[in-house]
Amino acid sequence: MNADDIIRLKKSLTKAIEGGKIETVLELMNRLKDNTPSKELLKKTEIGLIIGRQRTHPNAEVSKLAKEIVRKWRDAVSAPKINETSNGSTKSAVSESKAETAKNATPKPSPTVNGKPPKRENTQDSMSSSPPNTPSSVDSEKRERSFDRDRPPYKNTSVAARDKCVKMLYDSMAFDSSADSEIILLRATTIEKTVYDQFARQVTGQYRDKLRGLISNLRDKKNPGLRKRVVDGDLQVQDFCTMSKEDMASEERKARDNEIRQENLFKARGAGPTQAETDMFLCGKCRNRKCTYYQMQTRSADEPMTTFVTCTVCNNRWKTGYVE
Known part of the structure; x- marks a missing residue:
């Protein structure tokens, strides 16, 4: 009896039990009872659960038969375990005899060099001396891209x-960019020179504040679009600096x-009149x-x-420049 046959019998048995x-x-x-399923079939079909519940059936014949089936299946399933145990003991005895033979065997002498045993290399030290290049270290190197790391060909201004x-x-432009270092350096020097010219070619407080603001916006991790536009040249330096x-x-x-x-505009009142109710406007959302x-x-x-309208x-909410 295969799994499909047992499942069909299980469905029929369940209906018969529910129908009395x-x-x-x-x-x-x-x-x-005439067929003893294997352990795998019992686990797959769960027929043993249905039969086991019938041991407490109100009908004495059903209860007695269920107990007999459960006892028979339990004995059949536990039989292979005994065989496995005996086989395991045999294997254990064989392995013990092999171990005893190996123990009694004469050990081979270790090779020597000039009468002295060879030195073993300390594998632990050799492994620790060359740490692996882990992904985290590679990522940190990418994140650490900077002027000092790239060393672009820059000429000091004195x-x-x-x-x-x-x-x-x-x-501020290089830390997450894959552009060539010379291009980034060109953008940086051009921005600095433009701001320097704006403030009469003097390093003043306004010069520092202006560059501090530009650097802060370029470094913003939530604004990669601005950084990319400047580096790629899509945004001209003259426009960027203004x-x-x-x-x-x-x-x-x-x-x-x-x-x-927009929210603040709708909330603002000023000295004007309070909101008035009207039916002059048609809501484009609910048509009221x-x-x-x-x-x-x-x-x-x-x-x-400007007229600010709110549908009640x-x-x-919307606004219009005229009253309908």
Whole structure:
């Protein structure tokens, strides 16, 4: 009897037990009793669990037959274990005899050099002397790319402050870049010279503050796009040196700032009137006209006021330059 046959009998037996059909239960259990499944089949089909539960069946015949089947299957399954134990003891005896023979055998003399045993190399020391090049060490080397590590062909300006700024600019662009060191150095020297010319070719506090801001934005790990545009030359150095902090921000930061700005506009009230309810506006989201609105002058005085509308149904908000 294979696994499919046992599974079919298991389903039929389960239905018969649930339906209270005692004769069918006894017939199916007798069929199972005549066949002794292997340990693998018992584990795969779980038929032993169904038969085991029937040992407490209210019907005496079913309970007695279930106990007989369980006893028979248990004896059949435990029999191979005895054989395995006997085989294991035999193997153990053989291995013990081999060990005894090896023990009694005459050991071979170790080779000598000039009557002295050869020296063994200390493998532990040799292994420790050359540590493996682990991935973590490789990653750290990549992260540590800087002016001092790359050593680009830089000519000093004879002004220590300017040279230091060039090195800091180089470090801020090179730490995660795969560009050639000479290209990064060219960008760094050009940025420094542009700022130096902006402040009358003098190292002043404004010069330092300007470069400090540029370096901070270039070094920002959350703004790799700005760094890449400068290194690749997509953003001209002249334009970069005149950009404001808001202009240099990442696209994600710009979107977030714009969202906050719009939020603040809707929350602002000033000295104007409070919000008024109206049905003049149609919500583009829920198509209702239950809205509140207020107006503010957000543009030049010769342009109309901006109307801020909020839908009271879905809380959708929008603004318009005129009243419908």
